[in-house]
Amino acid sequence: MPQLLLELFSEEIPARMQAGAARDLARMATERLKAAGLEHEALTTFAGPRRLTLVVEGLPASTPDREEELKGPRTSAPDQALEGFLRKTGLTREQLTERDGVWIAVVRHSGQKTTDLIADMVEAIVRTFPWPKSMRWGDGTLRWVRPLKRILCLFDGHVVRFEIDGIVAENVTEGHRFLGKARPFTVHDFADYRKKLEQHYVLLDAADRKVRILEAARAACHERGLDLVDDDGLLDEVSGLAEWPTPILGEMDPQFLDLPPEVVRLSMKVHQKYFAVRDPATGKLAPNFIVVANVEASDGGKALAAGNSRVLSARLNDARFFWDEDRKVGFETWLKKLEGVTFHAKLGTMAERVDRIAALAREIAPLVGADPIEAETAARLSKADLASGMVGEFPELQGVMGGYYARADHGDAIADAIRDHYKPQGPADSVPTAPLTVAVALADKLDTLVGFFAIDEKPTGSKDPFALRRAALGVIRLVLENGIAPFSIGNVAEKSGLILGRQPTARHDPEASELGDITFNRLDIAAGGAFGYWTEVGLGETFWSEKALDASSFFADRLKVLLRDQGRRHDLVDAVFALGDDDLVRIVRRVEALDAFLATDDGANLLAGYKRASNILRAEAKKGELPTGMVKTGLPNQPEAETVLAMATAAARTAVDTALETEDFAAAMTALAALRGPVDAFFTDVMVNSDVPAERENRLKLLGQVRDVMGRVADFGQVAG
Structure with missing residues (x-):
């Protein structure tokens, strides 16, 4: 079957846009081919520094002829x-057929040549391509990420003739800007295209460029007895900067190694796109770096390495300046600066946020085994480095630099808490285990969640501008992976809400905007204060504590996501949350015990019995109030199955209550399992x-009591199945 080859050749495409552009090209081509009725066997896209490439295999030469049946007016309808x-329809009356009193037209559509459809498809893609940023050049109307130079378009080895804004499609492309031969070259299919590009020093596939970078960089390091410091993010970026990547090992001034290693690595990565190098004997950074050049130098890269070394020295001198100046300034000055930094217009300044985190960390500390005074101190210093020169230059180092600056004066525990309190920042990030760090990390995330829920800035759909889902998952992981119990999310969130409510907030103002029962002064917001002052303090604390409960319910959904990702049944979370328990460790233990129980025959059959009992009770409740009170036994002609179930239910209630008091959830499930036989017999015989x-x-x-006993363990009505 014929093959389509499309290349859009331009000036340099920013590396950060290339992967997205390849996905967009695949999506747009797939949609348009489907809309045109063109089936295909495979579709592949490639993105590089100067070209986007599309290859479609197995396209037909034309679309098939087809018939379309259209329903017309009734035969009794007016002539008009x-x-x-x-x-x-373009038909005559004689060409219509009558069916059930309605005129039917069969319209025949001739197939179209694929080349005609391709021309229209490519122009539509080019003119509507969703670049994050684009530009227009010359006198044309076309917009592209950078000036578009060439369009190569071949179908079945032949050029598809069309023109876009003066750029004529042809079978010609170019190789490497410097290493390739000066003249463009022609190709006749994808295999020829890829082969000739490589002959002209262009690796088409980003995966091939990454492999070349890693293999050559590691080989260069190995020759000197060094190890490459892997960085997947940097690898993705540099593979989009060079068509023929050539790693070169360079040397840096060893004096810069007395800077924090994070500073050295970020100076290399952010400003210069260099890989750091490690000495395997010490595990520390070596005075070397790997630069990925886009050329093969005749001297083996010595001049390039020397030039890049000088540039790196200049960058590291800037970093040294920030390091030295920050240590002269210190925390008090930075904390004062935070008073003038707005965290959010409706949540006050960063200084006010720090006060909230410090107060909450003090409350949380006893729950996680940390010292309250140390927790408050660490939290109060945790955001100070945001005002430092180094973090201003490298925002990625927030927390890290605070840890370095605090270590000498405040000790390792507080310094570690400052350094790690942002963790975990994602599913792959590690979870802190030091009690002091855990206290500050929880306070930081809970203040974020409660604050933004309080001002109704909740996540919606795929939008989560304040990363509240990530914050909630961070809290859950901190609690679960550290086994913090008891730890009531609702109680802690409410404390956070009360702390927020005690800060200067609202006062009555006829020019103010409304939020629920609370009035916010616009002048106070503009001045950078949190909100002003309460008219009635009691109203404020109640309002914020109620808002905090909204945030605590958010954890149920996040916990379901986490358990689902771990392969567990997330519907069981609802069944346990319905009991009103919000201790995360206890909830997960309940879910695990419930999951194990339902996987047994006793559990599955008892669940079926529960649902049958619930259905009966629900139907009876519609007729009137359900009867309550003691179940009688020993009645005349009472079936044995009824008596046995009544006794088994009473015994199960006692056993379940005893197990729940000691949080032995497996024993609670075992007690419920004893009901399986009596319940089955009851529904069979009664x-x-x-x-x-x-x-x-x-x-x-009796059925109500069975439902009640089972409901002490979980709300089985919310269990799927």
Whole structure:
């Protein structure tokens, strides 16, 4: 089957846009091919520094002929309606057929040549391509990320003829800007295209460029007895900067190694796109770097390495300046600066946020085994480095630099808490285990969650501008992976809300905007204060504590996501959360025990029995109030199965309550398992809706007690299945 090859050749495409551009090209081509009725076997895209490439295998030479059946007016309709239908279809009355009193037209569409459809498709893609940023050049109307120079378009080895804004499609492309031969070259299919590009020093596939970078960089390091410091993010970026990447090992001034290693690595990465190098004997950074050049130098890269070394020295001199100056300034000055930094217009300044985090960390500290005074101190210093020169230059080092600056004066525990309190920042990030760090990290994330929920800035759909989902997952991981119990999310969130409510907030102002029951002074917001002052302090604390409960319920959904990602049944989270328990460790233990129980025959059958009992009780509740009270046994003609279930239910209630008091959830499930046989026998041998009112009432009471006993463990009504 014929092959389509498309290349859009331009000036340099920013590396950060290349992967997205390849995905967009694949998506847009797939959509348009489908809309045109063109089936294909495979579609592949490539992105590089100067070109986007599309290869589609197995396209037909043309679309097939097809027939379309159109329903017209009724045969009894006025002539004007029929005439309009004929004009629409281009047919005559004789060409119509009648079916069930309706005129039917069969319109035949001839197939179109694929080349014609490709030309239209490519122009539509080029003119509507969703670059994050684009530009226009010359006198044309076309917009592209950088000036578009060439379009190569071949179908079945032949050029597809079309023109876009003066750029004529052809079978010609170019190789490397410097290493390739000066003249462009022609190609006749994808295999020829890829082969000739490589002959002209262009690796088309980003994966091939990454492999070349890693293999050559590691080989260069190995020759000197060094190790490359892997950095996947940097690898992705540099593979988009060079068509023929050539790693070169360079040397840096060893004096810069007395800077924090994070500073050295970021100076290399952010400003120069260099890989750091490690001495395997010490595990520390070596006075070397790897630069990825886009040329093969005749001297083996010595001149390039020397030039890049000088540039790196200049960058590291800047970093040394920030390092030295920051240590002269210190925390008090930075904390004062935070008073003038707005965290959020409705949540006050960074200084006010620090006060909240410090107060909350003090509250949380005893729950995680940390010293409250140290937790408050660490939290109060945790955001200070945001005002430092180094973090201003490298925002990625927030927390890290605070840890370095605090270590000498405040000790390792507080310094570590400052350094790691942002963790975990993602699913792959490690979770702190030091109690002091955990206290500050929890306070930081909970203040973020409660604050933004309080001002109704909740995540919606795929939008989460304040990363509240990530913050909630961070809290969950901190609690679960450290086994912090008891730890009530609701209680801690409420404390956070009360702390927020005690800060200077709202006062009545006829020019103010409204949020629920609270009035915010616009002048106070503009001045950078949190909100002003409460008219009635009690109202403020109540309002914020209620808002905090909204945030605590958010954790149920996040916990379901986490458990689902771990392969666990997330519907069981709802069944446990329905009990009103919000201790995360206890919830997960309940879920695990419930999951194990439901995987057994006893659990599965008892669940079916529960749902049957619930359905009966639900139907009876619609008729009137359900009977309650003691279940009677020993009644005349009472079925044995009814008596056995009543006794088993009473025994199960006692056993379940005892197990729950000691949080032995496996034992609670074992107690429930004892109900399986009596429940099965009851539904087999007993007619619940007896004609005798006293019997019916007694049996409904019994089913209600069975449901109640099981409901002490979980809300089985929310369990799927």
